[in-house]
Amino acid sequence: MESTDRDDGPAFQSVFENRVRFAETDLQGIVFYGEYFTFQDEAVTEFFRQIGYGFEEMIDRGWQTHVANTELNYREGAELGDVIENELRVVEFGTASFTSEYRARRKDDSSLLADGTVTHVAVDLETDETIPVPDEFREAIAAFQGGLESIE
Template identity: 40%
Template sequence: MAEAGPFHFRTEVRVRLPETDAMGIVFHGNFFTYLEVGRVDYLRNLGLSEGVRPIKDFENVVAAAHIDFRSPARLDDPLTIDVRISEIGGASFTFAFEIRHRKENRVVAQGYTTHVAIDDEFKPMPVPDEFRRVIAKFEGWDR
């Protein structure tokens, strides 16, 4: 199931000093932390928080991560992180992200992370139907 469309979830972060580099902008590696903040907040919002394991015997690991940098973010900049699940496959699913400067509404970065569903033995498994249902309802795929 692949779906392109609007983002239905947003969270916010503010750039902190240790996230910046010698040029005074966010060090590129720290954007992966912002993606994780967005992903965890998205799942928490849906009652699927990674730390709680609401779906028995289901975890996921990041298999791929990609970011395109569009414009710089600096110390104390307020950033919004828009998040959606853009695709669910047999044993994987993909989060899409867009990070914007909240006040200037300019795109700072866009990216995705692809996750593989795993069981308690760290072996790939099908994405659970319950997870699919919750995501489809939230993202509007069931309409």
């Protein structure tokens, strides 16, 4: 299975850590695969919050994002009590969309547990129609990641 990581582009930002809870494990004692989608979503939410665009701020500005696609690759199992470091970076902008790469690593040994992508579209709150990704949002991401030139 090939990694979704690109060799070029912005550095991953560590945005969210979580300790594996019993409820997140399966009968094999490892994190149930579906939980990684929740971890990915929490990483996106925290990334937005850290750039000053939590969902409340987006709504105050009259727009929000909807997930258009998400993919995850499972690399290694995490177990009860493991601390997972969740990382994210925006790697591509379209007119009304942007794509982020996600990865989850076990904190104590940096083992890659899962990686993947998530694509969001910008949506007007009143019309529920797609809109161009606001320039201010693009600029906030660029500032957080170190510049737009690293984002396609």
